[in-house]
Amino acid sequence: MADAEIIAVGSEMLTSQRIDTNSLYITDQLNALGVEVHRKLIIGDDRALLTDAVQSALTHAGIVILTGGLGPTEDDVTRQAVADALNRELVFSQEICDAIEERFRRRQRNMAEINKRQAYVVAGAEVLPNTNGTAPGQWIVNDGRIIIMLPGPPGELKPLFANECVPRLTKLLPAQVIRARFYRVTGFTESDLDALIAPVYTKYANPSTTILASPGDIQIHLRARCGSAEDSERLLAEVGDPIEALLGRHLFSRNGEPLEEIVGALLRERGATLSVAESCTGGMVGQRITSIAGSSDYFVGGFVTYTDRMKTDLLGVDPALISQHTAVSKEVAAAMAEGARARTGSTFAISITGEAGPESSTGSPVGTIFVGFVSPEGPPEVLRFAMPGDRPRIRGFATQAALDLLRRRLMRLDEP
Amino acid sequence: MADAEIIAVGSEMLTSQRIDTNSLYITDQLNALGVEVHRKLIIGDDRALLTDAVQSALTHAGIVILTGGLGPTEDDVTRQAVADALNRELVFSQEICDAIEERFRRRQRNMAEINKRQAYVVAGAEVLPNTNGTAPGQWIVNDGRIIIMLPGPPGELKPLFANECVPRLTKLLPAQVIRARFYRVTGFTESDLDALIAPVYTKYANPSTTILASPGDIQIHLRARCGSAEDSERLLAEVGDPIEALLGRHLFSRNGEPLEEIVGALLRERGATLSVAESCTGGMVGQRITSIAGSSDYFVGGFVTYTDRMKTDLLGVDPALISQHTAVSKEVAAAMAEGARARTGSTFAISITGEAGPESSTGSPVGTIFVGFVSPEGPPEVLRFAMPGDRPRIRGFATQAALDLLRRRLMRLDEP
Numbered sequence: 097m098a099d100a101e102i103i104a105v106g107s108e109m110l111t112s113q114r115i116d117t118n119s120l121y122i123t124d125q126l127n128a129l130g131v132e133v134h135r136k137l138i139i140g141d142d143r144a145l146l147t148d149a150v151q152s153a154l155t156h157a158g159i160v161i162l163t164g165g166l167g168p169t170e171d172d173v174t175r176q177a178v179a180d181a182l183n184r185e186l187v188f189s190q191e192i193c194d195a196i197e198e199r200f201r202r203r204q205r206n207m208a209e210i211n212k213r214q215a216y217v218v219a220g221a222e223v224l225p226n227t228n229g230t231a232p233g234q235w236i237v238n239d240g241r242i243i244i245m246l247p248g249p250p251g252e253l254k255p256l257f258a259n260e261c262v263p264r265l266t267k268l269l270p271a272q273v274i275r276a277r278f279y280r281v282t283g284f285t286e287s288d289l290d291a292l293i294a295p296v297y298t299k300y301a302n303p304s305t306t307i308l309a310s311p312g313d314i315q316i317h318l319r320a321r322c323g324s325a326e327d328s329e330r331l332l333a334e335v336g337d338p339i340e341a342l343l344g345r346h347l348f349s350r351n352g353e354p355l356e357e358i359v360g361a362l363l364r365e366r367g368a369t370l371s372v373a374e375s376c377t378g379g380m381v382g383q384r385i386t387s388i389a390g391s392s393d394y395f396v397g398g399f400v401t402y403t404d405r406m407k408t409d410l411l412g413v414d415p416a417l418i419s420q421h422t423a424v425s426k427e428v429a430a431a432m433a434e435g436a437r438a439r440t441g442s443t444f445a446i447s448i449t450g451e452a453g454p455e456s457s458t459g460s461p462v463g464t465i466f467v468g469f470v471s472p473e474g475p476p477e478v479l480r481f482a483m484p485g486d487r488p489r490i491r492g493f494a495t496q497a498a499l500d501l502l503r504r505r506l507m508r509l510d511e512p
Numbered sequence: 513m514a515d516a517e518i519i520a521v522g523s524e525m526l527t528s529q530r531i532d533t534n535s536l537y538i539t540d541q542l543n544a545l546g547v548e549v550h551r552k553l554i555i556g557d558d559r560a561l562l563t564d565a566v567q568s569a570l571t572h573a574g575i576v577i578l579t580g581g582l583g584p585t586e587d588d589v590t591r592q593a594v595a596d597a598l599n600r601e602l603v604f605s606q607e608i609c610d611a612i613e614e615r616f617r618r619r620q621r622n623m624a625e626i627n628k629r630q631a632y633v634v635a636g637a638e639v640l641p642n643t644n645g646t647a648p649g650q651w652i653v654n655d656g657r658i659i660i661m662l663p664g665p666p667g668e669l670k671p672l673f674a675n676e677c678v679p680r681l682t683k684l685l686p687a688q689v690i691r692a693r694f695y696r697v698t699g700f701t702e703s704d705l706d707a708l709i710a711p712v713y714t715k716y717a718n719p720s721t722t723i724l725a726s727p728g729d730i731q732i733h734l735r736a737r738c739g740s741a742e743d744s745e746r747l748l749a750e751v752g753d754p755i756e757a758l759l760g761r762h763l764f765s766r767n768g769e770p771l772e773e774i775v776g777a778l779l780r781e782r783g784a785t786l787s788v789a790e791s792c793t794g795g796m797v798g799q800r801i802t803s804i805a806g807s808s809d810y811f812v813g814g815f816v817t818y819t820d821r822m823k824t825d826l827l828g829v830d831p832a833l834i835s836q837h838t839a840v841s842k843e844v845a846a847a848m849a850e851g852a853r854a855r856t857g858s859t860f861a862i863s864i865t866g867e868a869g870p871e872s873s874t875g876s877p878v879g880t881i882f883v884g885f886v887s888p889e890g891p892p893e894v895l896r897f898a899m900p901g902d903r904p905r906i907r908g909f910a911t912q913a914a915l916d917l918l919r920r921r922l923m924r925l926d927e928p
Binding site: 110117127132133137138142148286304307314317385386393453454483488499 | 522523524525526527528529531533536537539542543546548549550551552553554555556558561564565568572573583584585586588613614617619620621623624625626627644646665722788793794795796797798799801802803805807808810811812813814815816817818819821822826827840855856869870871873903907
């Protein structure tokens with residue numbers, strides 16, 4: 097009973113422009129009730145296909161929620177398909193019809209004949225009044241499973257679900273509390289990371305663990321579901337704490353904050369300021385740092401020095417360094433960071449220079465990235481990376497690597 | 513055969529934070545081939561559920577496309593579920609294993625043992641090489657139906673689908689010649705744009721017209737499908753030409769190129785160079801310009817002057833201007849552009865200063881944006897905008913507005 101399936105009905109949902117967002121809202125609401133969504137289906141206005149889908153959903157899920165297809169037109173087939181799937185009749189409700197007519201009257205309009213279609217309900221269904229539109233929702237109990245029909249427009253669906261469905265579901269469901277941790281990790285490949293932590297999480301079905309990878313940023317979701325908040329927290333800790341220990345310095349976020357928000361908070365805590373010097377990333381680091389509201393508290397500015405000449409003119413990088421080591425080198429990365437810090441007076445500075453591809457301009461292989469860091473203490477530090485993938489991936493990795501070097505230094509982790 | 517079902521695999525796709533966007537791309541590609549998507553399924557990492565789903569899909573659809581669940585970890589079940597559904601074996605491919613190992617070697621890393629999981633293919637499957645990741649795609653023909661497995665990361669899925677699947681599908685599908693125009697437009701709201709061009713395109717089902725809006729960038733896809741290239745071209749012109757006339761100077765792209773690519777080409781043609789001075793966008797303009805391979809031919813560099821002090825120190829903006837007009841003003845935007853041009857020696861410079869929110873720092877309302885442009889001829893030009901939306905939208909609009917001002921000046925359109 098604790099598993100749900102959501103079926104979004106409407107051919108427009110199958111075009112390349114439309115996304116079903118109702119299911120995101122419903123998923124949130126269901127999770128809060130301890131119900132997991134294990135399938136989502138998006139289907140066109142096809143009575144036979146939809147009938148099949150409802151029948152198949154009823155073999156998997158205790159709760160089946162249909163959204164959309166309750167309008168007045170020919171191609172609104174949800175009512176009929178659900179009736180077919182349950183082998184029940186559609187019955188006309190004078191009460192609903194009057195309510196729809198009244199709604200039109202309040203707007204000084206006459207109800208069109210076709211709106212009467214919206215007054216049909218599946219035999220035995222409980223009607224869920226829709227105060228924001230003409231199509232009411234319907235609540236059906238069938239062999240101990242629940243089928244809910246909701247109108248598609250979010251402005252109608254959301255209040256209807258919150259006011260009519262959540263209270264009914266709460267009565268039926270065992271009280272459960274979900275607690276989650278949302279880790280973000282960098283400096284691992286997905287496979288290395290999994291090899292490291294699988295021995296811990298695979299022992300548990302609850303909390304559930306899902307792992308998601310993007311360049312330089314692996315996300316680990318832990319979700320515990322128990323009868324009480326205490327039990328959920330205890331289970332989370334039982335699995336999460338050893339995972340955190342294994343991830344060590346690679347773990348940069350416990351609540352899903354992006355890396356730019358983490359370093360921003362660290363800079364603010366320390367009352368420190370930051371400047372950046374970017375070559376191949378062309379402004380990505382600055383863009384990410386300033387995507388955080390209030391970043392002007394700690395970010396002073398940066399330099400995009402895309403040519404050798406600009407590295408010299410704007411950052412004071414010695415041309416001899418460039419001719420001797422090329423612009424993609426440890427030496428130039430160090431000089432860029434020093435130049436940015438000297439010219440902005442910031443506490444810290446980070447720099448990036450490298451080959452983002454598709455061609456190499458300096459002879460270093462595409463994917464070669466140098467990331468520099470300089471602080472008031474000691475000489476600049478530079479890390480070298482060989483980044484995989486195409487130009488966008490390499491630039492994404494490089495940006496993440498620079499922000500993470502800054503994070504580790506601000507936290508005084510594994511200093512050289 | 514002309515109907516497809518898309519199955520997105522991954523428990524993370526069932527959380528309230530994640531949406532399946534791969535299917536939008538695939539839908540576009542399939543529609544262009546005359547294939548309709550009639551169901552989309554999103555399903556967790558559950559072998560039994562997925563096996564059922566594949567079997568049910570094969571009863572409805574001629575083409576079944578699975579995305580995701582091809583990773584190396586325990587919870588990547590797509591390979592196994594498809595094998596189960598087709599009642600075939602999974603066989604180990606030394607060739608794939610070597611390719612994966614080689615990929616790790618190129619990155620100076622060792623392949624983890626679990627990556628070998630990715631070297632298993634469904635018996636009889638054709639392997640679709642993945643140049644951007646470790647998991648190859650798989651192409652299976654079963655009882656005249658086609659099953660395609662693709663990796664989940666969009667950066668891997670898109671090229672793989674375009675390069676490996678589209679050609680194979682084209683061979684199998686009835687000959688139809690698709691001709692398309694992919695317009696991109698800025699300076700309109702979606703509703704104003706639609707009101708303008710709907711009278712033209714609504715008269716035609718073929719070519720199909722789809723409109724897609726993102727901040728400052730509305731995309732219009734026209735797709736004509738006929739038996740011959742000539743007929744498709746003729747239909748396209750019949751609808752496209754009058755639309756182009758209506759869009760006028762707002763039309764910046766006819767083949768879907770992003771604005772940064774268009775201005776890059778214009779700068780290269782003219783043998784001109786560009787620098788940028790960014791405040792509230794923090795590097796977004798530089799980042800977009802340098803996202804184009806070869807942008808070093810015309811982009812010299814930029815300044816991210818996030819504080820008043822940096823505007824003065826790095827760009828030479830007179831502090832009196834700032835104290836008199838605030839940093840969010842026509843005067844400062846002009847001085848920023850002039851400063852960037854003077855200090856980099858570039859032919860042109862553009863600047864952005866404004867209030868991205870959530871709070872205003874200067875008293876100007878959130879969304880107030882000044883965009884500056886300066887060329888070798890005459891004084892700087894500054895446009896003022898009141899941008900709608902939240903911080904990311906305002907920053908996106910501002911970046912687009914700056915790039916578009918540059919485009920229009922390079923094309924000598926509607927000069928003041």
